[in-house]
Amino acid sequence: MRRRNIEYIILLLVAVMLFGPGRAYGDINSQFVPDTDGIDTDGDGNPNNDHVFVHLAAGDGATNMADGKFQYIFSFADVTGVPDNMVMHVGMFAADFSAPTLVFKEGQIVFLSLSNVGMMLRPDLFDPHTVHFHGFPQAAAVFDGVPASSISINMGSTLTYYYKLVEPGTFMYHCHVEATEHMQMGMLGNLYVLPKQNNLPDGTDLNGFTHHTGYKYVYNDGDGSTYYDVEYPLQFSGFDPAFHDASLTVQPLPFAAMEDKYAMLNGRGYPDTVNTAVLWTSGSELAEYGVESTPSRKIHSFITGVQGQKILLRLSSLSTVHFFTITTTLGVPGKVVGQGARLLRGPDGKDTSYMASSFTLGGGEAKDVIFDTTDVAPGTYALYTTNLNFLSNDKEDYGGMMTEIVISAP
Numbered sequence: 001m002r003r004r005n006i007e008y009i010i011l012l013l014v015a016v017m018l019f020g021p022g023r024a025y026g027d028i029n030s031q032f033v034p035d036t037d038g039i040d041t042d043g044d045g046n047p048n049n050d051h052v053f054v055h056l057a058a059g060d061g062a063t064n065m066a067d068g069k070f071q072y073i074f075s076f077a078d079v080t081g082v083p084d085n086m087v088m089h090v091g092m093f094a095a096d097f098s099a100p101t102l103v104f105k106e107g108q109i110v111f112l113s114l115s116n117v118g119m120m121l122r123p124d125l126f127d128p129h130t131v132h133f134h135g136f137p138q139a140a141a142v143f144d145g146v147p148a149s150s151i152s153i154n155m156g157s158t159l160t161y162y163y164k165l166v167e168p169g170t171f172m173y174h175c176h177v178e179a180t181e182h183m184q185m186g187m188l189g190n191l192y193v194l195p196k197q198n199n200l201p202d203g204t205d206l207n208g209f210t211h212h213t214g215y216k217y218v219y220n221d222g223d224g225s226t227y228y229d230v231e232y233p234l235q236f237s238g239f240d241p242a243f244h245d246a247s248l249t250v251q252p253l254p255f256a257a258m259e260d261k262y263a264m265l266n267g268r269g270y271p272d273t274v275n276t277a278v279l280w281t282s283g284s285e286l287a288e289y290g291v292e293s294t295p296s297r298k299i300h301s302f303i304t305g306v307q308g309q310k311i312l313l314r315l316s317s318l319s320t321v322h323f324f325t326i327t328t329t330l331g332v333p334g335k336v337v338g339q340g341a342r343l344l345r346g347p348d349g350k351d352t353s354y355m356a357s358s359f360t361l362g363g364g365e366a367k368d369v370i371f372d373t374t375d376v377a378p379g380t381y382a383l384y385t386t387n388l389n390f391l392s393n394d395k396e397d398y399g400g401m402m403t404e405i406v407i408s409a410p
């Protein structure tokens with residue numbers, strides 16, 4: 001480890017002792033209340049597994065774009081199961097982009113501990129962080145993650161959020177402190193909640209549709225209309241390389257000139273979107289700080305299915321700059337069954353779902369789209385943005401917001 005990096009770590013630890021709330025050496029203290037009430041609230045038949053614990057670390061890290069460019073990021077890392085006294089060590093410079101995907105069940109009670117582990121490459125920054133569960137009907141504002149009405153977490157400290165999951169749907173999460181900056185820097189991830197209807201007894205009649213064990217639905221539709229076989233969360237995002245470079249080199253941040261040059265699905269541009277492996281970050285910038293390569297891109301966007309299956313795409317966007325429109329070459333339209341984590345039904349129960357061939361999302365929006373592949377021939381198809389300027393990795397053509405859908409024969 002280089003001397004410069006050692007000096008940075010010393011400065012970071014001094015900052016934690018001086019500015020961290022709670023005890024002088026910080027307060028990494030995750031909290032979880034085990035489920036012992038004997039009541040089955042998520043409907044899966046087990047009354048003692050309804051409480052869920054997740055521990056995230058918030059800090060900095062790095063990633064590579066599909067053309068190889070090094071990008072400095074802020075984001076989250078999953079440190080669930082890491083002893084509290086090791087979270088600073090494990091979570092420092094471990095940020096993932098996209099952030100870890102969170103999947104819960106309706107009826108569960110979630111204890112999500114967020115620990116702020118600081119900025120390894122920018123130890124002069126003491127940014128607090130939060131988790132904002134976007135679109136969630138939060139009963140207590142204190143856990144909403146919006147600094148004006150809730151708590152933000154200073155460096156070296158932990159806050160445990162409490163969520164009682166009362167609604168299914170496709171949500172998302174991000175840091176809400178200095179939101180434009182922290183979201184542009186990468187503090188965003190997929191989050192969705194599965195409905196209780198998945199756990200109905202085998203043979204249950206849903207208004208003429210027969211439920212069987214293992215069947216999956218997007219919502220509690222009551223009629224099987226949101227049934228699907230396989231699902232893929234796809235989050236739209238974009239990076240402005242000038243903004244990220246300025247964040248690393250301590251230059252004034254160009255908010256007014258923000259322009260995304262890298263459009264991505266789940267934190268990757270094509271062809272990295274179809275690579276199912278965990279991708280590691282490398283670059284001379286890391287070597288300068290004495291840091292080895294890190295596994296920062298863990299979520300691919302490669303979609304596969306068998307002819308006849310229904311494929312659910314959980315689309316969400318946390319772009320800070322652009323609207324994005326995507327389409328496919330499957331040759332069949334998709335059925336939009338949900339929007340904004342809500343089943344598309346009128347107040348009188350009327351079905352307001354619709355068929356479409358393209359789907360447009362702005363920052364903070366989500367849509368649930370089901371593709372029926374019964375009439376789709378086996379083969380490889382493209383899912384891509386119709387914003388043609390985003391089918392590139394900055395100046396490199398044939399990249400950006402695009403992935404592949406492979407349909408195999410039954």
